[in-house]
Amino acid sequence: MAKERVTVVDIARAAGVSKSTVSLVLQGSALVNEATRAKVNAAIRELGYVYNRSAANLRQARSKIIGIVVNDLTNSFFAELAVGVDAVVQSAGFVQFLANTSEKSERQREVIASMREHGVSGLIISPARGTEAADLAPLVASGIPVVLVVRDIAEAGVSSLTSDNHAGAMAAVRHLIERGHRRIAFLGGFPDTAVFEARMRGYRDALREAGMPALDELVIGSAPSRAGGVTAIEQAMMLKDRPSAALCFNDAVAFGVCDGLRARRLEPGADFAVIGFDDVIEAKTAVPALTTVSVDPQGMGERAAELLLKQIQAGRAEPEAIVSPVRLVVRQSCGGTVERRVKEISS
Incomplete structure (x- = not known):
């Protein structure tokens, strides 16, 4: 009677490891520690396993x-x-x-x-x-x-x-300053991400450039989502000296900020300036149309x-x-005119 072919599963069982660990050893992966590698190789020798490399190469062939x-x-x-x-x-x-x-x-x-x-x-x-x-x-x-x-x-x-998150944030805050805003918030986003850090740096640099303080109380992090935007603007509206404008971490946050403003019977664009970041499809058709930094x-x-x-x-x-x-697309949510204007941004 012919001897049954030894499989990777047999090796894994004999060595007390997973099938994937055996596969990594057979492939010569550096991810397996030496003790485990030695245990697997001992099981291979004991069971007389023969590695079919051509079949393995066929299995690992790249797909489309x-x-x-x-x-x-x-x-x-x-x-x-x-x-x-x-x-x-x-x-x-x-x-x-x-x-x-x-x-x-x-x-x-x-x-x-x-x-x-x-x-x-x-x-x-x-x-x-x-x-x-x-x-x-x-x-x-x-x-x-x-x-x-x-x-x-x-x-x-x-x-x-x-x-270019830094340049985009700087352009947005410069625009708000040009429109006369002096209490500008930064709303939304997770502080432990590189994107947040770059946009925050652009926000702060634009304020300092204008000789304005970059106040920690005006930076309110939240989930980078619509719900996060509602939460952030609620916190901003509880400040003793409220902001009059905000650069939002992204458009999703900006839409939530607009929702939160309306819940307080404040109209985005008319009563409070809002700028997003991304320029998703909905930004152009939102009411009011969202001013945003276009990432495309x-x-x-x-x-x-x-x-x-x-x-x-x-x-x-x-x-x-x-x-x-990136580029700043000026629409109505920051009190802009109906006509759509685009400002090219350079670093």
Whole structure:
């Protein structure tokens, strides 16, 4: 009777480890510690397992799939970004797999692992809060091309595409100062993200440039969502000396700020100036139309996809860091005229 073929499952059982750990040892991965590696190799020798490398290579062959992982799909910015990615990858013969992490790093690890199992050719990632360079190390080691969008991670060793958040915030606050506002708030956003830090720095630099104090009481963080905007403006309205205008972390927060103002029978644009950040589709059709710093989310998705495809076609992932210019789109929510005006912003 022929001897049954020894499988990876048999090795895992004999070594007391997971199947995936055995696979990593067979692939020579540096992610497995030496003690575990020795235990697995001992089980391989004992059971007489023969690694079929050609079959493994076939299983690991890259597909025509691009993975896109975003941190908050409830924000329409990311839906527009995904549309931009899809337009480019589809024309190149790829399809995209979209996953939402809801700002959970554990979920991010799970979806990235799943996409790798499906042999994705590359990944576009807007990292969840708290993501560090070490979290991306396995991707870098695997050679899979990666492009980070919206949020960059220092020393990650992968390409990134971000917006000029500092210049955008400065232009927005300068505009409010030009309109006579002296109590300008910064509302919304998580303070532990690089995007918040850059926009906050632009906000403070514009105030200092005008000889105005950058007061901590006027900086009110919250979830970067519509509900977060309502919460932030409620706190701002409880200040003894209320602000008359606000730069909001993003458009979602700005829409919530407008909701909160109306709940107090204050009209955005007429009674309180509001500026958002992103310029999502709804910004133009909102009532009043939202003044905002335009990041062009769909265009960002297109550029990220082009950068990723270039790396895939080149067969290597040379890191590039691209900072996209932004522009201030002046509409009615900050008391502007009906006519739409656009100011180009330079760093």
